[in-house]
Structures are given as structure tokens and as C-alpha cells.
Amino acid sequence: MECVGVRFAHSPKIYDYRFGSQAPPVGSWVVVKTPRGLELAKVRTEPRLGQAVGEIVRVATPADLDQHSKLKNRAEEVYWWLKARLRREGVRAKLLGCEFTLDGNHISVQYSAEQRIDLRRWVSELNRLAGARVEFVALGPRDQTAYLGTLGACGMESCCSNWLQDFTQVSIKMARDQQLPLSPEKISGPCGRLLCCLQYEHQQYQELLAELPRKNSKACSLQGVCGKVAKLNPLAGTVDLVTEEGSTVTVHKSELRWE
Incomplete structure (x- = not known):
């Protein structure tokens, strides 16, 4: 199926979405249908074959972009309200952001916490404040x-x-x-x-290390200098040998012998 890759805010991940008769150009904003509702995304690829996860409803209109901006401001208000409540009640969670879907019917709240916490106690208040269904999303350190x-x-x-x-x-x-x-x-x-x-x-690095002796093993140079392999230099293709006298000699792998 022919699709275009789109990217949502706050994530680099690209998802394939099918389009109608004409593919939207790269860089354009589009309205897509997701399990949460209608959302705004940016086209990042030319048409390609892929497994579509959804469909593009339309190229975003000025009205869509204006609606997105207004909802972003509303989400900011919800963010600071909830942040104040968490601080006041001593809940050890880091609030990361709030996002409305384009239709304003769903708001997702991203947060992180070192321990498992339950934020559902504020769902009813958030429902009234945001006028939307609330979803809490816990993110790990990398996310x-x-x-x-x-x-x-x-x-x-x-x-x-x-x-x-x-x-x-x-x-x-x-x-x-x-x-x-x-x-x-x-x-x-x-x-x-x-x-x-x-x-x-x-x-x-693994391929380069395969051409060198193991660290702490015994090796000798063609000139007869022997010692313990103290350091590997895979990019240079050399090893540092520490001799019995305590001196350090750097030897290239082409001049090295080991068992």
C-alpha cells in the first residue's frame, strides 16, 4: 500500500499513513485519524510502500492550525494547574506535558516518576477543567x-x-x-x-579487536620484544606491551605474534 511517513510532535518516530488520490507534499501539515481522535502531524517522506497504521483525513487548513494553537494554550493551562496540585499534595512526579487532540475531545498527560503512582484521583477535576477525556502516560528515562x-x-x-x-x-x-x-x-x-x-x-570495533590479542595476554614483536598486553588501540591497529623490565612498547599488529 502506498503511504507517506508522518511525524507527530515530541517524537522523532515516523508512521506510515495512507492518503487519498494525491499525496501531500513533504513538509506539509496534515490531519490524521488516530485511536485517540484527530491529530496534527507533519509529512516527512515521499510516497512509499508501507503498512499503514491509519489514514490522512486532509491537508491541514488555516482553521486547523489556528485550532491547534488555541488547544496548545489550553493544554498549557491544564499543565500548570496539575503541576501546582502535584506540588501542593507532595506527589513525587515530574509533569512533562499535556496535549489535546485536534478535536479537543482527548487530552494526554505525560509524566515520569521513580515509583509507581496513581494520578487517577484528579481525573474528574481534569475532565471538568479540560472538557475532554483524560489519559495519563508514564514515560521512562529514555522516552x-x-x-x-x-x-x-x-x-x-x-x-x-x-x-x-x-x-x-x-x-x-x-x-x-x-x-x-x-x-x-x-x-x-x-x-x-x-x-x-x-x-x-x-x-x-569488534572486527578490529578480532585482529588483536586479548588484553592481559602475552605477545611478542618480530624484534623479539615480549610482554603483557596492557592496552588495545583498535583504530590504530596497535597494542601496548609492558615488558618484564616495566617499560611500555607500542607494537603494530603487523609486527606482532601471539598464541
Whole structure:
């Protein structure tokens, strides 16, 4: 089925939606039908074959954009009202944002909390205040970062809030293989979890490490210098040998022999 990819606010994930006789241009705003109701999204891809998750109702009109702006202001009022209530009652939760659907019939409240909490006690009041059905959505550390948007250690917008489509499992072994310092401050992102970018070059590092001896093993150079492998330099293709005399010698893999 021919679709276009669209992106919603506060998420980089792209979803395929089918369209009518003519595909809306990339960069245009469209109104799409979702399980929550009508929502505004931006077209991010040219027409392509895909598995549609819904349909585009229409290209957004000036009236749609004006309605979205008004609902955004209303959502801001709900946000500050609920934030004040949480603070007043000592509820340990971080309120991230509130969003109305374009028809104004549904409002989702995104929050995060270290412990499981129940916010349903405020549903009735929120129903009256917002005039809409209320949905509470708890976000984990990584999803929270994607929702709010942050800068990464590289100085650019974090991958999870900019373009990353899915979270892939990241392990401490990836940091070890890349010879990175295992300090949490060095290998953790704004979310407090291991950097997603550790996975990007890991396969290349594994291939380079396969051509080198293991750390702490014994190796010798062609010149007869032997010692214990103290450090691996996979990008340079060298290892640092510590000899019995205590000196350190850097040897290229082409001049190295080991069992």
C-alpha cells in the first residue's frame, strides 16, 4: 500500500499513513485519524510502500492550525494547574506535558516518576477543567528525553529526540570494546542511561579487536620484544606491551605474534 511517513510532535518516530488520490507534499501539515481522535502531524517522506497504521483525513487548513494553537494554550493551562496540585499534595512526579487532540475531545498527560503512582484521583477535576477525556502516560528515562528533547555529549540534538526510530539494547561491553572510560559521566546520556551511540560503531570495533590479542595476554614483536598486553588501540591497529623490565612498547599488529 502506498503511504507517506508522518511525524507527530515530541517524537522523532515516523508512521506510515495512507492518503487519498494525491499525496501531500513533504513538509506539509496534515490531519490524521488516530485511536485517540484527530491529530496534527507533519509529512516527512515521499510516497512509499508501507503498512499503514491509519489514514490522512486532509491537508491541514488555516482553521486547523489556528485550532491547534488555541488547544496548545489550553493544554498549557491544564499543565500548570496539575503541576501546582502535584506540588501542593507532595506527589513525587515530574509533569512533562499535556496535549489535546485536534478535536479537543482527548487530552494526554505525560509524566515520569521513580515509583509507581496513581494520578487517577484528579481525573474528574481534569475532565471538568479540560472538557475532554483524560489519559495519563508514564514515560521512562529514555522516552522522557525523547519527548522533551536535549543536547547530547556531541553538542547536537540527542538522537532519541531527533531521528532515532527505535531503542536498541546498549551494554557496558560496547564501551569496553571501544576502550572508553567506564565513568558513568562519560558514557551516559542526559537520560542517565548508556549512550545510544555506543551501538553505532560497535560492530566495526569488534572486527578490529578480532585482529588483536586479548588484553592481559602475552605477545611478542618480530624484534623479539615480549610482554603483557596492557592496552588495545583498535583504530590504530596497535597494542601496548609492558615488558618484564616495566617499560611500555607500542607494537603494530603487523609486527606482532601471539598464541
